[in-house]
Structures are given as structure tokens and as C-alpha cells.
Amino acid sequence: MSDPREWGFVADMNCSGSTTISDVWLWFKWLCFYPGDYLLYYLIHSRPEFAAFLEITCNNYGGVFSGIVVFVIIMAIRYPIDRYTNYHKKQITENQNVDCYYCKEKIKQNAKICFHCGHYQKKRIQWFNQYINHVATFISIFLLVVAYWQYNEAKKEREDAKKALEHA
Numbered sequence: 001m002s003d004p005r006e007w008g009f010v011a012d013m014n015c016s017g018s019t020t021i022s023d024v025w026l027w028f029k030w031l032c033f034y035p036g037d038y039l040l041y042y043l044i045h046s047r048p049e050f051a052a053f054l055e056i057t058c059n060n061y062g063g064v065f066s067g068i069v070v071f072v073i074i075m076a077i078r079y080p081i082d083r084y085t086n087y088h089k090k091q092i093t094e095n096q097n098v099d100c101y102y103c104k105e106k107i108k109q110n111a112k113i114c115f116h117c118g119h120y121q122k123k124r125i126q127w128f129n130q131y132i133n134h135v136a137t138f139i140s141i142f143l144l145v146v147a148y149w150q151y152n153e154a155k156k157e158r159e160d161a162k163k164a165l166e167h168a
């Protein structure tokens with residue numbers, strides 16, 4: 001069976017001869033579905049009976065199944081980050097103080113340097129934690145939209161094929 005997915009990164013994904021905005025969209029899709037598609041690839045090649053049972057073929061790349069897999073992975077990554085940021089938020093609302101990243105002594109939430117140990121507080125890490133959450137939400141929504149769109153496309157194709165068969 002030929003493998004329709006491009007596993008290595010190619011700038012000109014739609015083979016139009018040049019890199020355009022359509023390729024950027026395809027890059028994003030290529031990246032987002034990578035883990036899900038890779039799991040499908042693994043099932044198809046290493047557990048063919050199981051893949052056959054689930055009716056998984058190469059045609060499922062970038063589809064609903066891949067979308068769900070990636071969605072679960074994102075949720076699994078988000079959970080500890082959420083817990084971490086919630087813990088800090090709770091601390092801030094409770095007593096306007098946070099723990100120092102290094103010595104764990106109480107310091108003012110906006111403090112740049114710890115009053116006890118003199119360490120710089122890494123505000124960037126806190127910012128990054130929140131930022132990554134927005135990215136995760138965005139990718140989750142994107143995956144749902146693409147998966148739904150692909151599902152409709154596949155449905156349309158099946159219907160077209162059925163019509164063609166009836167006409168023949």
C-alpha cells in the first residue's frame with residue numbers, strides 16, 4: 001500500500017512549484033496531525049489486524065481519528081500546566097503573595113527579586129505557561145474544524161462515487 005502522507009517537511013506541500021499561503025495552511029495541518037497520523041501509521045504497519053478491525057487505512061490520515069488522538073495528547077499536556085497555573089493563581093488571590101521559585105519563601109506577587117534568597121523570579125516562565133494554554137486551545141479548535149471538514153469531504157466523495165456507480 002502506498003503511503004499518501006508526507007512524513008518529512010516539504011515547503012511546497014501542494015507541489016504548486018512555489019511556496020504560497022496555501023502551503024502555510026498545509027504546514028500547519030501537517031504539524032498538527034503529525035502525532036495522530038503517526039499512531040495510525042504505527043497501527044497500520046505494526047498491528048495490521050487491529051488496524052483492520054478499526055477500519056483504519058492510510059485514508060484516515062488527517063481525519064477524525066487523528067484529530068481525537070492529538071486532542072487527547074493536548075489535554076494530557078494541558079492538565080499539569082493548568083494545575084500549576086491554577087495553584088499560583090489561587091495563591092495570589094488568597095494572600096497576594098507567591099512562593100519564591102527557588103527558596104519557596106513567601107514574596108510579593110510582583111517581586112522581581114526574592115527578598116529572602118536574592119534570586120530573580122522567572123516571569124517569563126509564568127507568561128509562557130499561559131501562552132501555551134492559548135496555543136493548545138487554538139490547536140484543539142483548529143483540529144475539530146479540520147476533522148469535521150475532512151469528514152464532510154470524505155462523505156461527499158463517497159456519495160459522488162456512489163452516484164457514479166449508479167450511473168454506470
Ligand SMILES: [Zn+2]
Pocket residue numbers: 100101102103104105114115116117118119
Ligand atoms: Zn527566594
